Amino acid sequence: MIDVADVLAGDARGLARALTVVERGGPEAEELLGALRGRLGGARTVGITGAPGVGKSTLAQALGIALIGAGARVAVLAVDPSSPFSGGALLGDRVRMPDFLERGGVVRSMATRGALGGLAVATSDALDVLDAAGFDWVLVETVGVGQDEVEIAGEVETVVLVMVAGLGDDVQAAKAGVMEIADVFAVNKADRPGAEGQIAAIEGALAMAPAASWRPPVIRTSATTGEGVAQLAAAIADHQRFLEGPGLREEARRRRARRRVERLVAALVRERIGGPERAAFALVLEEVGRGALDPYAAARRLVKGLCGEDG
Incomplete structure (x- = not known):
């Protein structure tokens, strides 16, 4: 049985055991989540999504380090492809984001196990555990973007869509409706040829979109050099402040509950x-x-x- 006090105190071993329990599911997971239910609501949640190869992990690490530098406790849920043989995540918790881990960040890999949308079934439960454990920010990095992989918008408060020039995925993303779920755009690997054109294309698409109360900003980033990471963190913070408007955060919570x-x-x-x-x-x-x-x-x-x- 998981000691709830260990989870609430942010104890590393207790937290790891709790995340294993909710990923496995079953009566023990339900009992644990029930015990944590009254301790939720403090964490801010951000989805990092985009096509394979756009640098989501590197950007999530850079963003996490920036948030830690501002005094926050930060965790990353990295949703990995499943091994077809074991069902487990192909990437372990310790092989990714070493600089983030050295600064006290927490990384948890979760296997998709065939889930649509690139999100593990237990993602919502893991978010609750990390929320109850006192993390200020939880970043959810998804597998990729496709026709069915827009589910991240139903799990987090702020969605960052990461794109790069030259992959040809911008057109596919637009066709899939993925651009519609983005609260912030990050054009990563900004030193690549065509980055400015990519930014202009996104801004042009946004200009033709119906008027909305929130207009997604387009941030030029380079996770390897650090360019634009502070601006990205600021844009996310701006969206979080926007959600403090009348009824907006409550509506987001209802949407997540329904999903x-x-x-x-x-x-x-x-x-x-x-x-x-x-x-x-x-x-x-x-x-x-x-x-x-x-x-x-x-x-x-x-x-x-x-x-x-x-x-």
Whole structure:
């Protein structure tokens, strides 16, 4: 059993055990999260997302160091691809962000395990643990950006979309609607040719967007040299102050709560059809496969069966 007092005190071993418990899930995780529920709300959460190769990890480390330098306690949740064999994260907690760790930052790697959106199922739970442990900032670095990977906006308060010139991912991001979730744009690797053009393209797209109460700033950064990191931190702080407007933070919390419940329901359904309902699921799939039942009717039958039982 996890000692809640250790988590609340920010004890390193207790925190590591608590994060392992919530990543694993189950009754112990639910009990722990219930005990922490009244201690939440102090952490500010930031998503760092973008296509592979844009320098998300390096930028997250630089941003974390800047926040620590300002006196904050900072943790990073790094959502990694899963190993297809073990289900575990391919990258460990200690192989990334060494400079950030040396300054007292905390890094936790979590495996996606097939989750849509590049986010681990337990991301919300891990955010709660780190919040209760007294961290001022929690940065969530996602796997990448794609058609389904806009879920980060439902998990954090501020989304930083990292882009670089020359990858061709700006067009794909725009098509996927990913640009719409960004609260701050970071054009990283600013020494690359085409960086100014990339910035102009983003600002042009923003100028054509419908008027909104928050206009995302576009920050030129180089995580390796430190260029623009202070400006990025300031832009994030500006967005956090914006959220203090009437009802905005509450609306963000309701949005996260809804997404979290939806994710838990989906996880419970997967658990049931992969366990107690495996045989019934297989029979329905067989009917669909031979054309005796259409997929919509099959889905309705399965949902009716699941909802018709207690538990």
